[in-house]
Amino acid sequence: MVEKAIKRIYTALLFIFLYAPIGILIIYSFNESKSRGSWGGFTLKWYSELFKDEKIMTSLYYTIAIAIISSIVATIIGTLAAIGIHKMKPISKQIIMNINYLPVLNPDIVTGVALMTLFMFMNLELGFLSMLLAHITFNIPYVVLAVLPKLRQLNKYLSEAAMDLGATPFYAFRKVVLPEIMPGVISGALIAFTLSIDDFVISFFTAGSGVSNLSITIFSMARRGIKPTINALSTIMFLSVLILLLLINKKSLKEAKKK
Amino acid sequence: MKKRTWISYPYVLWMIIFTLIPILLVLFLSLTDGRLYKLGEIQFTLDNFKRFLQPIYLDVFKRSLTLAGLSTIICLLLGYPMAMILSRMEPRKRNIVSLLFVLPMWMNFLLRTYAWMTLLGRNGVINRFLQTIGLPTLNLMYNDGAVLLGMIYNFIPFMILPIYSVLIKLDESLIEASYDLGASKFKTFMRIIFPLSLPGVISGITMVFMPAVSTFVISNLLGGGKYSLIGNLIEQQFLKVDDWSFGSAISIIMMIIILIFMAFTAKYDKDKEGGGGLW
Numbered sequence: 001m002v003e004k005a006i007k008r009i010y011t012a013l014l015f016i017f018l019y020a021p022i023g024i025l026i027i028y029s030f031n032e033s034k035s036r037g038s039w040g041g042f043t044l045k046w047y048s049e050l051f052k053d054e055k056i057m058t059s060l061y062y063t064i065a066i067a068i069i070s071s072i073v074a075t076i077i078g079t080l081a082a083i084g085i086h087k088m089k090p091i092s093k094q095i096i097m098n099i100n101y102l103p104v105l106n107p108d109i110v111t112g113v114a115l116m117t118l119f120m121f122m123n124l125e126l127g128f129l130s131m132l133l134a135h136i137t138f139n140i141p142y143v144v145l146a147v148l149p150k151l152r153q154l155n156k157y158l159s160e161a162a163m164d165l166g167a168t169p170f171y172a173f174r175k176v177v178l179p180e181i182m183p184g185v186i187s188g189a190l191i192a193f194t195l196s197i198d199d200f201v202i203s204f205f206t207a208g209s210g211v212s213n214l215s216i217t218i219f220s221m222a223r224r225g226i227k228p229t230i231n232a233l234s235t236i237m238f239l240s241v242l243i244l245l246l247l248i249n250k251k252s253l254k255e256a257k258k259k
Numbered sequence: 260m261k262k263r264t265w266i267s268y269p270y271v272l273w274m275i276i277f278t279l280i281p282i283l284l285v286l287f288l289s290l291t292d293g294r295l296y297k298l299g300e301i302q303f304t305l306d307n308f309k310r311f312l313q314p315i316y317l318d319v320f321k322r323s324l325t326l327a328g329l330s331t332i333i334c335l336l337l338g339y340p341m342a343m344i345l346s347r348m349e350p351r352k353r354n355i356v357s358l359l360f361v362l363p364m365w366m367n368f369l370l371r372t373y374a375w376m377t378l379l380g381r382n383g384v385i386n387r388f389l390q391t392i393g394l395p396t397l398n399l400m401y402n403d404g405a406v407l408l409g410m411i412y413n414f415i416p417f418m419i420l421p422i423y424s425v426l427i428k429l430d431e432s433l434i435e436a437s438y439d440l441g442a443s444k445f446k447t448f449m450r451i452i453f454p455l456s457l458p459g460v461i462s463g464i465t466m467v468f469m470p471a472v473s474t475f476v477i478s479n480l481l482g483g484g485k486y487s488l489i490g491n492l493i494e495q496q497f498l499k500v501d502d503w504s505f506g507s508a509i510s511i512i513m514m515i516i517i518l519i520f521m522a523f524t525a526k527y528d529k530d531k532e533g534g535g536g537l538w
Contacts, residue, residue, distance in 0.1 A: 007344045011356070014341055017412065018363050021374030024384060028377065077270050084267025096267070099274050102282070105521055107473030109490050110510045113497050114281035117507070121284060137277040140270060169263070200369055200476060205497070218369045222480055226373055234370045241365045245358055253351070 022238060029231035046232040053229050059217040060233070062128070063197060066213065070135035071192035077136070078143025078192075079185050083177075085144065086151040100141045111138060112205030119206065126208025134206040135199065139192035146188030150181040282514075289507035307508035316492065316509075323489040326403060327472035330410035331418075334467045335460065337411070338418035342459075343452075345419070346426035357423060360416045372409055372480050379405055379481070401483030409477040410467075417466035425459030426452075461524050469517055489513060 029047070033040025050056065085096055103111055115137065119130045154177065162172035178185075200215035207216060218230060292302045310316070345353055345360075363371060378384045379399035386396040399405060429452065437447040453460075475490030482488070489509065496506030 010340060011344055014337070014415075015359065018360070018415075021371050021378060021412070022363060022366060024377050025370060025374045077273060081267040081270030084264045084270075088264050088267070092264075096271065096274075099278060102278055105469075105517060107469060107490075107513060107517060109473050109475060109493055110285070110514050111281075113493060113506060113510055114285045115277065116497065117284045117288060117503065118277070118281040133277065137273070140273065144270075194365065198365070198368060200367075215367060215369050218367060218373065219476065222369065222373050222376070226370075230370065234366060238366055242362065245362065249355060249358060252354075 022234075025231045026235045026238065029228060029235045031228060034228060035225075046228040047236075050229045050232045050236075053227070055212075055217060056214075056227075056229060056233060059212045059214045062131075062211050063213040063215075066128075066132055066135055066203075067193050067196040070132055070139055070196050071189050073136050074139035074143050074192045075185060075189040078140045078188060079147050079181075081140070082144045082147035082151060086148060100144055102141075103138050104141050104145075108199075108201035109205075112202040115202065116205040125210065126206060127210025128207075131203055131207040131211060131213070134202050135196045138199070138202060139195060142191045142195065143185075143188035146191060147181055147184040150184030154180050285507045285510055288504050289511050291504055293502060293504035307505045308512070310505060311508060311512060319487070319492050320489055322403070322487065323472055326407055326410065326488065327468050330407055330414065330471050331464055331468045333407075333411050334415045334418040335464065338415055338463065339422060339460070342419050342422035342426055345423050346429075353427075357420070360419055364416055368413055369476065369480075372413065372477055375405075375409060375412065375481060376400065379408075400481065403482070405481040406478045406487070409481045410471045410474065413477065414467040414471055417470075418463040421462040421466065422456055422459040425456045429455055465521065465524050468520070472517075473513060 030042050030044070031039055032043040032045075085093055088096065106114075112134075115130075115134045116126070119126060124130055158180070159169075159172045159176050162176045163169065167175065198215075200219065203213050204216055204219065207213065212220070214233075218226065221227065221230065289307050290303050290305070292304050292306065311320075345356060348356060376383070380386070381396070381398075381400065383399070385399060389396055433451055433455070434447060437451050442450065473490050475488060475494045478487040478491055479494075493506050493509050493513070496502045496509065500506075
């Protein structure tokens with residue numbers, strides 16, 4: 001019994017540690033007073049001001065636009081690459097996979113400054129395009145790593161059988177291979193999207209002063225004190241992710257019960 | 260059947276342009292004296308690497324390694340028991356609880372770190388609480404302790420989740436066999452559970468140590484100081500001091516250290532299938 005209590009208390013303490021800052025952000029999003037230190041009464045005004053705050057709204061727009069475009073492009077290039085890599089000879093496969101691991105293993109900051117150096121040498125002005133290229137670059141390796149295991153599980157005679165039955169290679173790919181590796185493709189796309197949304201370091205170096213995503217905006221605000229509108233935004237974001245997760249969890253529980 | 264490896268060529272081209280060339284450029288910059296105005300007059304030198312050996316930079320380096328090492332150890336000590344507790348829960352419950360560990364990671368990590376400023380600051384929540392109960396206020400911000408806290412806070416899920424995913428796959432009958440043969444709980448843990456969970460521990464250690472040693476955001480927000488960690492040093496050289504050559508040299512040093520570290524840990528990572536991993 002004592003052991004059970006200790007376990008419960010330990011879990012609770014860790015959750016308090018993890019959620020205390022989030023709780024603080026949520027509480028302060030309803031704070032009438034602008035300063036972080038004092039409580040000025042309950043208000044919803046930061047929520048209405050949030051939608052009028054142009055700087056935050058543009059950075060939110062850039063964050064989402066970059067995440068969507070970069071994860072789609074990375075998923076397409078990465079899936080095709082994985083299929084090609086899967087069929088390569090062991091030596092070329094080994095070389096490509098090692099290079100593929102570089103952006104995964106390299107510290108963010110090194111990837112960031114390296115890409116910034118490249119854009120400087122290319123004379124490409126830092127802004128939306130450079131940030132997008134950077135995001136695609138760090139996203140592709142994760143898509144490749146998500147799709148490859150599915151290809152290994154694939155029965156290699158499956159597409160041959162399809163072609164023996166008269167399917168063109170493209171038709172066989174679309175109707176036989178793609179549905180089989182789809183779970184890997186989808187999880188690759190999701191990983192890419194999440195990484196892109198959450199990235200700060202690489203964006204910070206590759207966006208220059210041209211554009212600003214949410215992370216960059218928050219970073220530049222942090223020293224002077226963040227506007228309570230950001231707290232309102234983070235509350236909305238937190239609650240939408242929480243609700244989404246609960247829905248997914250409920251659905252998977254139902255499916256588990258059916259089985 | 261034809262081997263259609265050509266469909267991976269767009270990616271190969273992409274890798275060459277956006278992964279290999281940038282790294283080679285950084286290496287090239289680190290070996291020059293920084294005056295790149297005229298291509299004919301580029302001077303190659305090792306000065307940037309020698310400069311790093313000055314005590315002021317070595318101190319930064321030492322502090323980075325110490326703080327990252329400490330945060331990794333604390334994450335392991337705090338995270339391992341949690342992963343154990345989590346893996347012993349009934350499946351329904353542990354799905355929800357493990358989701359709760361992932362959830363904070365989907366909030367912008369800058370925001371979460373910023374929230375710690377609200378908690379730790381001079382007029383922050385903790386100090387206000389201390390005041391109300393009549394205790395003296397504490398200097399909690401802008402020191403190594405705050406940076407350490409920020410690292411543990413941000414990276415502990417990366418320690419818990421890999422260990423947890425190894426522990427739930429553990430063969431229960433091995434543990435039972437150990438008890439049947441008369442081993443105590445402690446001995447079973449030391450001889451059976453812990454060795455079998457090593458792959459998870461190793462990947463947890465990598466996933467905490469690497470971002471911790473290269474961070475500049477956490478130390479920038481919670482640590483104060485100008486050159487507090489190696490990440491800050493790189494950032495300063497590129498964006499404030501405009502000494503790209505020295506910045507590149509530090510980046511190359513950091514890259515090499517991380518790759519060596521990975522080479523050591525890759526030996527223990529039995530999960531990786533052939534063809535993956537740098538070694």
